[in-house]
Amino acid sequence: MRPFLRILLTGVLSLNLTMVAVAAEKGHNKGKAKDLQSMSQEEQIRLALSAAPPHISKEAGVMLPGQDGKLVEVRKGTNGFTCIPTVNNREKPDPMCFDAAVGQWVDSLINKKDKPGNTVPGISYMARGGYHWEKDGKILMNEEPGAKLVKEPPHWMLMWPFDSKEAKLPTLPNPSGVYIMFDGTPFAHLMVYQDPNKMK
Secondary structure (H helix, E strand, C coil), rough: CCCHHHHHHHHHHHHHHHHHHHHHHHHCCCCCCHHHHHCCCHHHHHHHHHCCCCHHHHCCCEEEEEECCCCCECCCCCCCCCCECCCCCCCCCCCEEEEEHHHHHHHHHCCCCCCCCCCCCCCEEEECCCEEECCCCECCCCCCCEEEEEECCEEEECCCCCCCHCCCCCCCCCCCCCECCCCCHHHHHHHCCCCCCCCC
């Protein structure tokens, strides 16, 4: 893994895990969160790699949270992808595998920048699904009072600011399985409800 990406992921994703832990303490997480510390390193690695299809995960790097909560590289990758065992640390694991461009996108989102830092589209896989907040028929970027936490099915994402009016694509989950999340914002991106494990 390139030094820049390692530093970026360690800072950004450890911050995300810290924010999740704080939210849990305040009661924002419903149910008991998955305790990664109770899992062996090999179990955590398998969990992280389960986010992407085999042809991606077999050469991907892996980062796991250490005792201090900061992510540490435990396996070097050779294809530019990095996998982590959880994004939101909720009751059901939501591991993710992503490329360097997605790392930049996440960095911009967490640090509340005006727009994503990636200059090329980024690819991210979540074969176990993820979560998002909904309220009044809209998907929210952040939790709000009265918002509902929605479990997403297995999917992959293309991190690039698509515009629903230009792309003629929906902005909410639908039977086609494709929509633009966070439409109308610089952080809009394409969601594809397709199981990454079925991709060849």
